[in-house]
Amino acid sequence: MREHQARQERLRAREFEVFVAGAGGRLLHAATLLTAEPPGAAPEAERLLVWALARTRADWGRLHGEDPYERTRQLLATRFAHTGRRYRRSRGGLLGVLAPQERLVLVLRLHEGVGEEQVAAGLGLPVERVRALHTRAMATVLSRPREDARAAHEPA
């Protein structure tokens, strides 16, 4: 019995490793956009992602066919939404000019291709609010397309 459990745990760990090898890059990129850190030097994004991945790992045996990628993304999004204030200051990433909530909506909508209603439901916001955040974020990004590097040195 105990041995059977141990074998199952090893199998789950292996599956999890394969999952991270496949999805890790994309998730890390999304997390890096969220924390507005420069690509390649994003300790905060890594910490955020490891937090979400650890929970996905712990629930691996109870996913019941749920997509682990979607689960991790959802965990990442809600964690970021709750701790967003910590990331208000830009660290030189592409979306540093945006407020954390605007970054979150933009990344979920455009980088992850999640629908408006689903984003709203996942974050517990009204759809109108998500739409407004999206519009504002788009306008800001398009009006200051290449200022991300400079924005890092500006006072927030």
Place this chain on the structure above:
Amino acid sequence: MSLPDRKEAEVRRLLVQRTAEPVPADLAERALADGARLLRRRRVLRTVLWGVVLAGLLALTAWSLAARPWSEPPPTTTPPAVDW
């Protein structure tokens, strides 16, 4: 393609642009370690909760066997009704 669509496509292109950011080799390892810690913590919590429930049941049984609260009839406080 309408104007908002074109704008969205442009921003999307900006977002998905991947510079060669390396995924740290120990990412899965760290998540595995943290996940194992989470599982362990949950298991300990579950064991403690079951322990508390079982200890409570045991204490109740021991007490009721010792005190036999059912062996004595309940005290009567109402005076008997006569000539009513």
